[in-house]
Amino acid sequence: MVDAYEDPGTPxxxxxxxxxxxxxxxxxxxxxxxxVLASVWMVLLAVAPYLLSKAVDDGLESGDTxxxxxxxxxxxxxxxxxxxxxxxxxxxxxxxxxxAYLRTTKVVVGHTVRLGAALPxxxxxxxxxxxxxxxxxxxxxxxxxxxxxxxxxxVYVFVAGLLLSVSPLLAAVVLLGMPVVAVLVGPLMxxxxxxxxxxxERQGVLTARIGxxxxxxxxxxxxxxxxxxxxxxxxxxxxxxxxxxxxxxxxSWMQALGVGLPTLFLAVVTWLAARLAARxxxxxxxxxxxxxxxxxxxxxxxxxxxxxYQLSRGVVAARRVVRLLRLEPDPGAGAGDAPAExxxxxxxxxxxxxxxxxxxxxxxxxxxxxxxxxxxxGRYGPSDVTWGAVRLDAVPxxxxxxxxxxADNEADLFAGSLREVVGGRREPSPxxxxxxVRAAAADDIVQALTxxxxxxxxxxxxxxxxxxxxxxxxxxxxxxxxxxxxAVEPTSALDAHTEAAVARRLRAARAGRTxxxxxxxxxxxxxxxxxxxxxxxKVAATGRHRDLLEREPGYRxxxxxxxxxxxxxxxxxxxxxxxxxxxxxxxxxxxxGADADAEGAVR
Numbered sequence: 004m005v006d007a008y009e010d011p012g013t014p015x016x017x018x019x020x021x022x023x024x025x026x027x028x029x030x031x032x033x034x035x036x037x038x039v040l041a042s043v044w045m046v047l048l049a050v051a052p053y054l055l056s057k058a059v060d061d062g063l064e065s066g067d068t069x070x071x072x073x074x075x076x077x078x079x080x081x082x083x084x085x086x087x088x089x090x091x092x093x094x095x096x097x098x099x100x101x102x103a104y105l106r107t108t109k110v111v112v113g114h115t116v117r118l119g120a121a122l123p124x125x126x127x128x129x130x131x132x133x134x135x136x137x138x139x140x141x142x143x144x145x146x147x148x149x150x151x152x153x154x155x156x157x158v159y160v161f162v163a164g165l166l167l168s169v170s171p172l173l174a175a176v177v178l179l180g181m182p183v184v185a186v187l188v189g190p191l192m193x194x195x196x197x198x199x200x201x202x203x204e205r206q207g208v209l210t211a212r213i214g215x216x217x218x219x220x221x222x223x224x225x226x227x228x229x230x231x232x233x234x235x236x237x238x239x240x241x242x243x244x245x246x247x248x249x250x251x252x253x254x255s256w257m258q259a260l261g262v263g264l265p266t267l268f269l270a271v272v273t274w275l276a277a278r279l280a281a282r283x284x285x286x287x288x289x290x291x292x293x294x295x296x297x298x299x300x301x302x303x304x305x306x307x308x309x310x311x312y313q314l315s316r317g318v319v320a321a322r323r324v325v326r327l328l329r330l331e332p333d334p335g336a337g338a339g340d341a342p343a344e345x346x347x348x349x350x351x352x353x354x355x356x357x358x359x360x361x362x363x364x365x366x367x368x369x370x371x372x373x374x375x376x377x378x379x380x381g382r383y384g385p386s387d388v389t390w391g392a393v394r395l396d397a398v399p400x401x402x403x404x405x406x407x408x409x410a411d412n413e414a415d416l417f418a419g420s421l422r423e424v425v426g427g428r429r430e431p432s433p434x435x436x437x438x439x440v441r442a443a444a445a446d447d448i449v450q451a452l453t454x455x456x457x458x459x460x461x462x463x464x465x466x467x468x469x470x471x472x473x474x475x476x477x478x479x480x481x482x483x484x485x486x487x488x489x490a491v492e493p494t495s496a497l498d499a500h501t502e503a504a505v506a507r508r509l510r511a512a513r514a515g516r517t518x519x520x521x522x523x524x525x526x527x528x529x530x531x532x533x534x535x536x537x538x539x540x541k542v543a544a545t546g547r548h549r550d551l552l553e554r555e556p557g558y559r560x561x562x563x564x565x566x567x568x569x570x571x572x573x574x575x576x577x578x579x580x581x582x583x584x585x586x587x588x589x590x591x592x593x594x595x596g597a598d599a600d601a602e603g604a605v606r
């Protein structure tokens with residue numbers, strides 16, 4: 004089987020059938036062994052009736068005890084040998100299926116990692132989950148065709164040859180049975196692929212809905228939207244159930260034919276053989292062998308019908324995998340190098356210009372327009388952004404990711420200790436963690452957890468509140484210590500007191516580093532050195548927060564909590580956090596006390 008650290012190879016992305024064939028080509032000798040063992044196993048099953056007929060004709064009818072004992076011994080030896088062959092066949096085919104399962108899993112996971120941030124915009128979460136949970140199993144099961152599937156064809160031809168030596172009429176009936184099966188099952192296979200594809204699509208949509216429900220249940224309760232979402236989910240569930248019934252209808256017919264057709268053949272061939280024996284054209288031993296041959300064929304014919312069913316489902320699953328594998332990651336190659344020194348980031352599409360070493364804020368009435376600017380500045384989409392004198396898309400992607408960090412307020416949080424969650428790939432020192440925790444006003448989070456930084460955090464931070472998750476994400480972003488930090492709504496879930504502390508401390512923590520925040524909070528905007536006010540995705544005004552409040556009515560209406568007293572609100576909130584009274588400066592003593600508390604909590 005494919006090793007956990009072995010390269011799974013380059014998959015064939017031409018289609019579902021091509022992908023399944025690639026999985027077989029990746030393990031040719033094992034697949035060949037599975038086909039040979041399955042063929043030998045089924046042929047030996049068909050040999051047993053032949054030996055039984057010889058025991059009847061040569062031993063029982065003639066009264067030859069030695070011949071009877073000989074043929075009986077041969078029958079026992081063949082049975083014992085076939086039991087061993089059956090065990091080896093099963094082991095081999097299990098390895099074939101496991102190799103396909105693990106290889107597909109590695110290919111899918113590896114390609115998902117390569118796609119990175121480009122994946123969510125191109126394929127839904129539900130579809131990806133369905134591939135990982137269901138489709139890889141279906142694909143692995145379809146590879147059973149290389150064992151029992153091939154063996155069924157071989158034994159079918161072998162039995163037809165044995166019957167030809169007994170009666171050409173019986174051989175013709177058996178050989179004509181396969182075209183009959185194809186005519187009856189073929190249309191059902193095509194229909195099954197269509198209904199199965201639609202079922203998979205609906206299943207992916209519903210899986211995504213379940214994920215949204217699990218992640219946003221608190222928000223739904225808060226807005227009173229739980230009933231509306233439940234009604235929509237119920238309707239989608241009913242449609243999926245109806246589609247499942249349609250898939251089950253086709254499947255039931257295929258399974259019924261898989262059992263019924265071989266039984267019908269058994270009845271027809273037995274009736275013909277009995278008539279031939281009654282006329283004296285066939286011995287009693289041959290009649291017994293014919294019955295045994297046809298009884299043996301029930302298994303292979305059922306296998307063939309089931310393989311048609313498994314292949315139909317496997318091709319549908321493989322097409323979904325291929326659709327994922329056909330997605331190309333954003334081009335990472337570039338001809339130029341990133342600027343050696345911190346440089347200006349300029350987005351011509353919006354007019355946003357980010358000066359190095361400054362705290363810049365982006366403000367807009369439409370969140371999507373402001374986020375689009377950040378995506379372009381962070382190279383998470385096509386753009387004409389320049390970085391100094393170089394186009395950003397001309398810089399190798401690894402250099403961009405190493406120096407420009409986009410910190411989304413809904414970025415994933417992985418399970419682990421709080422220290423591991425905020426540390427990321429780095430191993431920051433206790434002093435660095437203490438500084439970042441204080442800057443993000445996350446002191447209370449560390450103190451509230453029983454084991455401090457060693458306390459476990461569940462996936463997506465579900466054990467934390469929304470505001471706590473947001474501050475943990477900010478701690479992680481600050482510890483990354485990127486040259487350029489692009490933070491999307493870093494304080495949107497915080498109360499005014501905490502937000503004021505974060506705004507002031509963020510500016511201090513990132514002093515001399517390029518920082519961009521998207522926000523409409525006057526507490527954060529008051530700390531920004533440059534504010535870009537965007538209208539319809541383009542810069543309408545630039546300046547300091549207080550200047551824009553005075554000269555831009557649209558800006559004032561958007562950001563001021565009280566159009567007549569926004570400045571007073573900001574000052575009051577700041578004083579509430581720092582403990583300073585009017586005219587006492589910036590609250591340095593209070594901040595020093597907070598530093599000591601944070602350092603003690605971290606240690």
